[in-house]
Amino acid sequence: MPKDGGIGASTKRREDVRFLTGKGRYTDDINIRGQAYAWFIRSDVAHGKINSIDSSAAEAMPGVVKVFTAADFAGVGGIPCGWQVTDRFGKVMQEPKHPVLADGKVRHVGDPIAVVVAETLEQARDAAEAVEIDITELPAVVNMKAALLPDSPKVHEELTSNLCYDWGFVEENKAAVDEAFEKAAHVTTLELVNNRLVANPMEPRVAVGDFESHSGQHTLYTTSQNPHVIRLLMGAFVLGIPEHKLRVVAPDVGGGFGSKIYHYAEEAFVTFAAKALNRPVKWTSSRSEAFLSDAQGRDHVTKIQLALDADNNFTALRTDTYANMGAYLSTFAPSIPTWLHGTLMAGNYRTPLIYVNVKAVFTNTIPVDAYRGAGRPEATFQLERLVDKAARELGVSPIELRRQNFIKPDQFPYQTPVAVVYDTGNYHATLDRVLEISNYAGFEARAAESKARGKLRGFGLAHYIEACGIAPSNLVGQLGARAGLYESASVRVNATGSITVFTGSHSHGQGHETSFAQVVAEMIGIDAGQIDIVHGDTSNTPMGMGTYGSRSLAVGGSAIVKATNKIINKAKKIAAHLLEASEGDIELKDGKFTVAGTDKSVDWVGVTLAAYVPHNYPLESMEPGLEETAFYDPSNFTYPSGGYACEVEVCPETGKVTICAFSAADDFGNIVNPMIVEGQVQGGLAQGIGQALMENCAYDENGQLLSGSFMDYAMPRADDFPMFTVDHSCNTPCTHNPLGVKGCGEAGAIGSPPAVVNAVIDALHRAGRTDIAHIDMPLTPSRVWSAMNA
Amino acid sequence: MAKVSMTVNGKAVSGEVEGRTLLSTFLREGLGLTGTHIGCDTSQCGACTVHVDGKQVKSCAMFAAEADGAEVRTIEGMANADGSLSVIQQAFQDHHGLQCGFCTPGMVMAAASLLADNPKPTEAEVRHHLEGNMCRCTGYHNIVKAVLAASGQDAGQIAAE
Ligand code: FES
Numbered sequence: 001m002p003k004d005g006g007i008g009a010s011t012k013r014r015e016d017v018r019f020l021t022g023k024g025r026y027t028d029d030i031n032i033r034g035q036a037y038a039w040f041i042r043s044d045v046a047h048g049k050i051n052s053i054d055s056s057a058a059e060a061m062p063g064v065v066k067v068f069t070a071a072d073f074a075g076v077g078g079i080p081c082g083w084q085v086t087d088r089f090g091k092v093m094q095e096p097k098h099p100v101l102a103d104g105k106v107r108h109v110g111d112p113i114a115v116v117v118a119e120t121l122e123q124a125r126d127a128a129e130a131v132e133i134d135i136t137e138l139p140a141v142v143n144m145k146a147a148l149l150p151d152s153p154k155v156h157e158e159l160t161s162n163l164c165y166d167w168g169f170v171e172e173n174k175a176a177v178d179e180a181f182e183k184a185a186h187v188t189t190l191e192l193v194n195n196r197l198v199a200n201p202m203e204p205r206v207a208v209g210d211f212e213s214h215s216g217q218h219t220l221y222t223t224s225q226n227p228h229v230i231r232l233l234m235g236a237f238v239l240g241i242p243e244h245k246l247r248v249v250a251p252d253v254g255g256g257f258g259s260k261i262y263h264y265a266e267e268a269f270v271t272f273a274a275k276a277l278n279r280p281v282k283w284t285s286s287r288s289e290a291f292l293s294d295a296q297g298r299d300h301v302t303k304i305q306l307a308l309d310a311d312n313n314f315t316a317l318r319t320d321t322y323a324n325m326g327a328y329l330s331t332f333a334p335s336i337p338t339w340l341h342g343t344l345m346a347g348n349y350r351t352p353l354i355y356v357n358v359k360a361v362f363t364n365t366i367p368v369d370a371y372r373g374a375g376r377p378e379a380t381f382q383l384e385r386l387v388d389k390a391a392r393e394l395g396v397s398p399i400e401l402r403r404q405n406f407i408k409p410d411q412f413p414y415q416t417p418v419a420v421v422y423d424t425g426n427y428h429a430t431l432d433r434v435l436e437i438s439n440y441a442g443f444e445a446r447a448a449e450s451k452a453r454g455k456l457r458g459f460g461l462a463h464y465i466e467a468c469g470i471a472p473s474n475l476v477g478q479l480g481a482r483a484g485l486y487e488s489a490s491v492r493v494n495a496t497g498s499i500t501v502f503t504g505s506h507s508h509g510q511g512h513e514t515s516f517a518q519v520v521a522e523m524i525g526i527d528a529g530q531i532d533i534v535h536g537d538t539s540n541t542p543m544g545m546g547t548y549g550s551r552s553l554a555v556g557g558s559a560i561v562k563a564t565n566k567i568i569n570k571a572k573k574i575a576a577h578l579l580e581a582s583e584g585d586i587e588l589k590d591g592k593f594t595v596a597g598t599d600k601s602v603d604w605v606g607v608t609l610a611a612y613v614p615h616n617y618p619l620e621s622m623e624p625g626l627e628e629t630a631f632y633d634p635s636n637f638t639y640p641s642g643g644y645a646c647e648v649e650v651c652p653e654t655g656k657v658t659i660c661a662f663s664a665a666d667d668f669g670n671i672v673n674p675m676i677v678e679g680q681v682q683g684g685l686a687q688g689i690g691q692a693l694m695e696n697c698a699y700d701e702n703g704q705l706l707s708g709s710f711m712d713y714a715m716p717r718a719d720d721f722p723m724f725t726v727d728h729s730c731n732t733p734c735t736h737n738p739l740g741v742k743g744c745g746e747a748g749a750i751g752s753p754p755a756v757v758n759a760v761i762d763a764l765h766r767a768g769r770t771d772i773a774h775i776d777m778p779l780t781p782s783r784v785w786s787a788m789n790a
Numbered sequence: 791m792a793k794v795s796m797t798v799n800g801k802a803v804s805g806e807v808e809g810r811t812l813l814s815t816f817l818r819e820g821l822g823l824t825g826t827h828i829g830c831d832t833s834q835c836g837a838c839t840v841h842v843d844g845k846q847v848k849s850c851a852m853f854a855a856e857a858d859g860a861e862v863r864t865i866e867g868m869a870n871a872d873g874s875l876s877v878i879q880q881a882f883q884d885h886h887g888l889q890c891g892f893c894t895p896g897m898v899m900a901a902a903s904l905l906a907d908n909p910k911p912t913e914a915e916v917r918h919h920l921e922g923n924m925c926r927c928t929g930y931h932n933i934v935k936a937v938l939a940a941s942g943q944d945a946g947q948i949a950a951e
């Protein structure tokens with residue numbers, strides 16, 4: 001039994017107390033004396049030429065401080081993109097300008113045109129009505145394939161076409177893959193859509209800019225998953241503010257799921273305006289505005305094919321994907337359909353030859369970037385739907401076809417044909433485990449019981465692999481990343497033994513204040529209550545990369561381990577001095593330093609006090625104090641995997657799908673706080689099931705957003721789900737980070753959509769509808785009903 | 791501008807509001823009670839849930855002026871008198887019923903209202919009651935568990951089923 005507060009314990013979260021009593025401090029809770037309020041005027045057409053903006057009437061209205069337009073940003077850089085992809089012909093991607101405020105043209109509904117700043121929010125909103133904007137609407141392009149036709153309207157006239165890049169991976173394998181398809185005994189083909197989603201963290205984005213004219217110091221309070229990244233991008237590329245004059249603070253953040261990674265125009269705006277007006281400026285997004293301005297997720301259209309030999313072994317895989325970038329390149333958009341998608345196409349399988357083609361396309365829609373899973377859900381959905389379809393075509397069990405083609409437990413580390421090397425895993429174990437916890441053996445009886453009630457029951461399986469904690473920095477640099485992907489930590493031991501840990505990771509719901517403290521408590525052997533975690537403020541934390549891609553424990557936790565080890569090494573030296581022993585003989589256990597084989601000891605506080613009151617201290621050979629910083633750059637990704645089983649009932653009259661049970665058996669390596677890990681999986685499952693059954697971000701052919709509020713974008717609610725069965729007993733620890741941990745934040749959202757769709761197809765096939773090979777997500781009652789009545 | 795007076799968490803308060811000022815805005819901006827959150831502009835998410843005269847209300851769907859003279863309770867008024875967590879709040883912590891915490895005040899207020907009317911709800915009743923409160927983080931699993939536990943039922947047993 002792990003000790004409460006140590007590694008492996010389901011320690012209750014300390015941050016909960018403030019959240020449960022209304023004492024959380026989110027960005028919108030911050031008001032600075034004298035602040036003005038910003039109201040963004042956004043385009044209501046998807047594509048148009050701005051002829052004129054007349055703000056004179058608005059500027060004369062009560063309380064209005066100033067109306068900003070693109071003209072005010074003439075000397076300012078555009079919103080940068082953080083990843084440059086090189087295409088299959090060796091050419092770098094087409095990268096359009098992305099002005100802070102629309103300059104001459106609007107390119108998507110919601111594109112910001114002007115901003116009214118006023119004394120009160122109501123005054124700003126009222127005055128916005130009086131700003132006269134004359135726009136000539138231009139033909140919009142929404143469909144990706146249409147956007148690539150030679151006569152398509154161009155989203156950016158300075159580019160040669162709407163094609164951002166045409167990426168091939170691994171390009172050298174293309175001919176061999178095609179040849180394997182010619183020789184195949186069977187080829188399964190599937191065309192599918194990965195529906196566009198809106199992340200919708202419950203806290204909308206907020207930005208507050210502050211400026212101190214006497215020192216030139218800027219402060220930005222923002223709802224961000226990575227304040228240092230915002231400081232770097234905004235400071236260096238947009239506004240030209242050096243880091244020491246720019247502080248970015250992300251206080252409590254109410255969820256992100258990727259949408260709060262990116263640097264957004266509103267952040268640059270309030271920072272810029274605070275200086276221009278010499279007063280604080282605040283912007284709070286409404287939910288409607290979030291639908292128009294937060295980067296969206298997914299939106300891939302794919303044709304994928306699997307080649308099998310006569311014994312049903314996978315021999316080759318090829319896939320053609322169109323990936324929607326929207327109207328501009330959001331911060332990490334180009335990397336999602338490429339390096340976070342193509343590299344995952346081996347899945348859990350031994351497929352020896354793989355070729356991935358991705359065409360990234362500009363359209364007159366809101367930009368698309370990472371959303372929980374980012375590229376990996378798209379890869380997993382294709383593969384796991386395809387394998388299921390192949391099994392049905394061949395008349396074999398989808399379970400057995402998977403098992404037969406899985407990478408075997410003794411084949412790790414496993415070099416895939418798509419560049420990555422999986423360090424550990426045991427897919428046979430997670431598959432067996434999910435069949436056990438889902439009581440697959442009892443399925444036929446449950447199906448019969450459903451049938452008696454007039455319902456169609458189906459069982460769907462999916463097995464996923466994901467790559468978390470993207471790294472190492474030198475490799476991702478070669479792949480086009482314009483940032484490093486390490487993480488940082490400073491461990492400050494105070495004189496009386498308490499510890500403050502400053503981390504470059506940033507929690508937006510993951511519970512770092514609790515789990516990171518557990519790691520340090522375990523290493524030193526003191527109570528977790530003695531340890532505080534500080535994050536989210538560039539003024540007091542070391543340069544870090546923040547939280548996304550299931551990286552925080554694997555990368556940020558490793559940095560903390562590294563810094564804590566430096567602390568322990570120094571503390572041992574101090575203890576050796578105090579105990580008049582040699583350093584090599586000092587052992588640290590339960591917060592006590594002992595000379596091995598003796599009862600001579602000094603406790604933790606004895607050492608920390610000596611470090612800061614160095615009366616009896618080897619000053620000639622060691623500095624006083626006990627504070628260390630470490631940066632950790634991982635040598636590889638971590639590769640969590642798992643088997644997911646979904647059981648559904650389909651109503652044959654209405655097409656309504658009900659989730660009866662959902663079971664997840666994940667391999668996350670070692671686990672620091674099982675309670676938190678289970679919570680991450682449950683939340684991910686809800687988002688993945690949401691994608692599969694109800695969520696859909698839709699545009700009409702003119703680029704109007706049809707799903708612009710919670711009235712028409714279906715968010716999962718409490719009564720859409722059963723209790724989930726979540727298991728993490730099959731663990732193969734990661735071999736290249738000190739904690740042996742793998743990422744767990746995105747798994748649920750990656751593995752669940754294909755499990756749900758496979759279950760629905762299974763239900764239909766069992767009912768004799770073997771003609772229905774696929775239904776595109778979301779599987780709403782009308783789509784399922786239409787498929788059944790086609 | 792008009793003057794409104796009400797009792798919030800047992801304290802008499804008053805302030806000047808416009809006719810269009812929402813109760814949620816008055817609580818947050820007028821009284822500094824920022825525990826009540828705003829998650830939408832279509833009265834769908836429930837993050838702003840408070841109690842008005844003992845009834846669960848979405849405070850973004852009510853004008854401050856309509857609450858004149860009312861008895862209002864917000865998340866800031868839910869802890870025990872000694873500051874310790876109330877049974878419902880404690881159950882949320884014990885069962886990891888929150889992650890980012892943004893939906894949490896609304897969830898706690900909704901749960902308190904459910905349990906006041908229905909002290910031993912079934913899982914289905916809990917889910918149905920929370921239908922107007924969105925959470926993007928937890929998948930609701932642990933929220934439902936927490937509410938059942940707060941009602942004195944064995945949440946572990948229910949979750950294991
Ligand atoms: S803020 Fe009131 S329901 Fe969303």
Ligand code: FES
Pocket residue numbers: 202254255509887888889890891892893894924925926927928
């Ligand atoms: S805990 Fe984040 S929205 Fe519910």
